[in-house]
Structure formats: structure tokens, C-alpha cells
Amino acid sequence: MKLQSKGMQALLILLPFAVALALWASMSAMEVVPSLFLPPPAQVWDAFVQMLQNGLIFESLGVSLLRLCAGWLLGLLLATCIGWALGMIGWLRRGIQPLLFPLRFVEPVAWLSMIILWFGTGEMSKLILLTYASFFGSFLYIMTGVASIDEVKIRAARAMGASGFRLFRTIIVPSTVPSILAGARIGMSYSFLTIVTAEMMDATSGVGYIIKYGSVYMRMDQIFVGTILVGLLGIAIDYTFRQAIKRIGRRYFLDQL
């Protein structure tokens, strides 16, 4: 499913957005639905400009991104270290596997209630929640990656005299780079889902809060601004990841192409 030219690809990605925008504009212009339910694009744009001018947009984006990145990095770091350890120690991994399985079905945000009871509603709770979300997304992936390192590679290295920490540094670490990168991406998508949900559930700042605020006061234009912002942020994050993986690229992904 590879497309020939980059321009075509960009066009195809933009096309559904353009169609949606056109549909939206024409529907509100013809007043099929009252503007209370579907504000015209111009009104949403005005709300956006106003929120841009009073600094709300930048503040919200900054707050959300800060929470997101801090929690994501911390969670990824934890997942990588524990993933390495458990990936290499078989009996410990089998010991905790039955505990991890049910957790796959528990949305990270489900813990928010308890985290708030334990740590209050401050930034600390959000950091903990997001660290967990990032860990939740990436840990299993990284651990499985470590556990499924090609035995032949380890044998080859040992036959050439590598052992102990040198074996870890020269074989285990580079072998797991692809699964760490993939895990980082999954962790980020769970962190993003979690931060947006958490900010809509219980926060006084952030991108999710814009949506929540709008819905409390029935300001449809603000809800639209918030939702579109969330969408754009998600797209930007995903794009950054793709580019980063492409850059780090060749060395680690050649055998998977």
C-alpha cells in the first residue's frame, strides 16, 4: 500500500479533512441544524483566535505536553529497565505474567480514582497516572522483545568471548532497540489517551479541560476548538514519532524491512 509520490500522499491525508470542513461549512450555512449544535466554522475560528489571544491555547498545550512528556519518559524508562531485567530472567517473568494479563483490560484512567484518593488532585497524581499509562503501553512489548532475542545471536557473541555486562551492552541493548522504539510509540499513544481523558474527567487546565469547560457551559464552539486541538496534537505526536524512527532507522530496522 505504498504511494508513489509524497505530494499525492499529503493530498490523500488532507482530502478527508477538506471534505469534512466543506460539509461542515455547507451544513451550517444552510442551517440544517441550529448553530447551538453545530457552530459555523467562522464562529469556531473566532473562538480559537480569542483563546489564542488570551493565552489559553498556549497555556493548555504547554501544560498538557509537559505532563505528557514527563510521564511518558518516566514510564518508558521504568518499562525499559524492568523489561530488560524480566526479559532476561525467565522464572521471574513467568511468575508475574498471570498478574499482568488481567491488567491488559484495565484502562489506565481507571486507576485515577485511587491515585486521587492516595495523592490528591495535584500534578503529582497526574504524573503518576501518566507514568503508569506509558509503562502499561510499552512494558509488555519491551519485555517480550527482550525475551524473544534470537538465541543464535547470543550464542554467536558468547562464542566470540562476550559475557556479562559486555554481552548486555553489545547484544541485548541493540537487539531491543526496535522493540523499545515501538514500545515508546505505544506508550505515547496510551499516555495521550489517558491525559486527554484525565483532563476531561478531573483537571483545571490542559487541552482536555478546554473540551470539558466548553461542555459544562454548553459552548459548542469551544468544544470544537478543544476537540480539533486534541486531534491535531495526536497527529503531530504521531508524525514526530515516524520521523524520529526514520532518522534512527536503517541500522536497527533493516532486517525487518
Next chain:
Amino acid sequence: MTSRRPLSWRWLIGLLGTLCFLLLWQIAAWLSGPSFLPGPIRVLLLFFEQIQTREYLVTVGASYQRVMLGWGLGSLFGLVLGIVMGRYRWFGTIIYSPMQFFRVIPAVALVPILVIWLGVGETIKILIIGYGVALVVAINIAEAVQRVAPARLQAARSMGAGPLRIFWGVLIPSVIPEALKGMRGSLAFAFMSIVGIETLAAQEGVGQMIWSARVLHQTDVALLGVLTLGLMGVLADTVVRLAFRIFGYRFMLRG
């Protein structure tokens, strides 16, 4: 790093790990006091007490229905979409990149808009859960359809099968393993927005139960809710796995 240990040994070590965890949890609970961290015994007692009440069953039933309906309808839609995408290349090419993009946008963000448009009924919950599932399944299936070995299709054609027969008799069975695997995988995905949806737009459900426990300072109820979600997931996964094994054995043989 594979070891050739017998299967029963794995079971034993898993059981041992679980017991160790429960013990640590109970000790932590004793040290911190039950209102901060309720121990496993307390949560288990609460579970047996609650499971006899109608209220708890209604709560679990409401969440279960949303997740399973969202998952079932979403997978079904994703399946059809994926097969069409894989079969008709031009369609797949057009829709593939935008779909990859939409996959990264959390559907929960759409809840407020959908609530204002469609009300707080069951429709929007199933819609939001199904939407995410459908995207994942469709992309997987589309890729699976394209991966079907050309030799197999050519073999069918050389034996005299027409396009319709090749489609139903060869192409569809060829992607069934991927479809079943994808559906089972997306089951966990279907659980990924239920708490968000239920706290934002529902009167009952496990998510609502967990969230309102915060107001009343009921740590044990919140913990029970989390446990319930895990159990629901494991149960659903077991049923789905068994069903697939019974009805799909011949398709699962290619590991």
C-alpha cells in the same frame, strides 16, 4: 532465551508469583491501614458480598454490554472494510493513510460533541468503542488480504475456480486466522475507553462505580472496580479464545 521446562512447572511458577503478590499486598495493607489500601482479603469479601446484589450485577452488565457490542459491531465493520480495502487496491490506497492518522486521535475526546448531538444513550458509547476497534481490525485485515500467497490464488484459478469462488473459497478462509487473531487482540482495545466514556456520560457502569468511589472515599470499592474490569476482560478473552478454538481449528493450524 527459551527454556525447555515442562508445562506444569510454568503453571506452578505463575501460581507462586500470584501468591507472592497477594501476600505482599496484604502486608502492605496491614501496614498502611485498610482505608488507605484495602487488602486482598477485604476486597475479596467485598466482591462476594457485592456479587449477590442486583446493583453490582446491573453495573457490570451495563459495562459488559457496551464493551462487547462495541467490540462485536466494530470488528464486523472493520472486517468488511478491511476485506474491501485489501481487495480493491485503489480504495485501500485512498483510505489507508487517513485511517492511520485517525487511529492516533483518542475517540473519547469526541464524547462531549456526540452527547450534545445524540444524547447520553447507549448509541454513542457503542459507537465510540466500536470506532476504535473497527480502525484497528480494518487495517490488520487489509494487510492480511494483501499478504495472501499469490500461488494459492493461482492454484485455485488453474483448477478452474471463478472469481467468486476464489473470493469465498480461498481468499476469505486465507485471512480467517489473521481475522481471529486481530479480533482477539482488539478485545483489550475495546476495554480501553470504557472508563472514560462512563465517567463522562453514563449513569451506571463499572467506570462510574470506580469514579464515584473517589467522592465517598471508598478505596475498596475503587479497587473492586479495577479488579472487576480485569476479571471481565479475562472472562471475555477466555470465552472468545475457546469459541475460536472450537469453530476455527482448521484455520488456526498455521501458527
Next chain:
Amino acid sequence: MSAMAAKHLPSIPEARETALEFVNIGKEYQRHTKEKVKVVREVNLKLERGGFLCVLGPSGCGKTTLMNMVAGFEEPSEGEIRMNGKAIKGPGPERGVVFQSDTALFPWLTVEENIAYGLKMKRLPKAEMKERIHYWMKQVGLEQHGAKFPGELSGGMKQRVQIARVLAGDPEILLMDEPFAALDAQTRTYLQQELSALCRKAGKTVLFITHDIQEALLLADRVIVMARAPEPNIKADLPVDLPYPRERMTEPFANLYNRLLDEIDNPFKASVHVL
């Protein structure tokens, strides 16, 4: 060139000296809780220094297990493997291993870096390392491809990298586990010729595992045949006294071929026997 070779390679020692000795080797695995499977039993064998020994046998006869025990990846359940009189414990750089699967190469390292890996482990000086890498890349015909990644090479080239990587480490014994099994017929023939020449030039002791009778006869100066379970031990041991480079289409080659063919377990024959 030959001066350089002489610098890196030990001179061929006098023949008839024992390099590797198997003393009553047995190996069994525990498959389930109770059932035990014996994959190797009562193997007694002496390898001469500088000799090229092929272990021939059908799949499941324990020949790879035998090699893994020499390499130190697995321990024998019974008996002892001795190298220069000392029992083998764990893997070590004096025993170089070429694997069947090209995943043994490190895909995140270039060809040059792959060859350098074992040398780095030995902490060789930079200059000598560079010299050795260049020498061995040239020997296997990869001097143009040093900066490429394994993922960019063909199957035959990857196996050359593996061979160069192992030989650059200058091991006493070379262990090869069906290194050419996954290659196409032409590439295989070509690499067999190259390997034969390289090994004779380098004077290494080689233990080569294969299931291909022709390959064994092209390379080895001695072939042993292993039998499948329930009697997994050495069934035949015969010298191959043909001049190198060897030709397939000669009468002595064909005679040896037929003899070995008779010795190898035929699974169909076996199943008839069981019935």
C-alpha cells in the same frame, strides 16, 4: 599476501596430534515431566589437529547437539569433551562457530563492525584489528561491502561474513553447523570450494555438521555418520582419501557416496522396519 597470512595464522602443526576428544558423551533432554529423550549416546571420538571432520546424519540424529556441546552452549549429560586435554566449560573464542542461520550476524552492525566484534572482545590493538579485518574481508571477497549492513547482503554474502568473522578471531577449532543449507545450489557449490581452500590454507581443525553427503565428500578428510534415536551414536567412521580440489563426477567419489548413502538411516526404511 602469503606473508600476511603467515603472520595471522599458526603454522600447520605436525599431524596425528589430538585436538578434540569426546569421551563417552551422552545427552538427554527432559521433554515433559517424566519422559526423557536421549539425543546422543556413547560417542567416543578423537579429532586430529588440522583435520576436517564432517558429521553426517539425518535430521534429529543429534549432530547439532553434538556441536552445541563442543561450542559450550550445552553441557553433556554424561562424559566429557576435552580440548587439548582439558574439559570444555562454556563457550570461548578458541572455538569459532558458524551458524546455519544468518540471524547470527548482528543486523545493527556493518559488515566491518561484525567482523570486528570478536576482535574487540579480545581487546586487540586498533591497528592489528584493522589489518585483520581487511585481510579477511579480502579472503572472502567482501572488500567492496565493508560499510554495508547485513540486511543489504544476499544469503551467500551473509554466510561469507560469518565465516570471515569467525576466522578473523583466529580460533583453534572451527565449528560449522550446516552453514550452507539455506543457500541455492550454485552459491553453495561455490562457497564449498572457497571454504575448502581457505581451511586448508589456514590449517584449522574443523568440525562440520551436514546432512548432505556430497558436501561432506567435497570438504572432509574424514566423515562420521550418526544414527537416529533410539540408538543415537556413531554408526560409521571412514576416511576420505581423495585429492583436493575434489570432483564430483569421478568413480571413487561415487563409490564413497553410495557407501555413505547405505549407512544413513532412511526414514522410510525405518518405518517399514517398525511396522
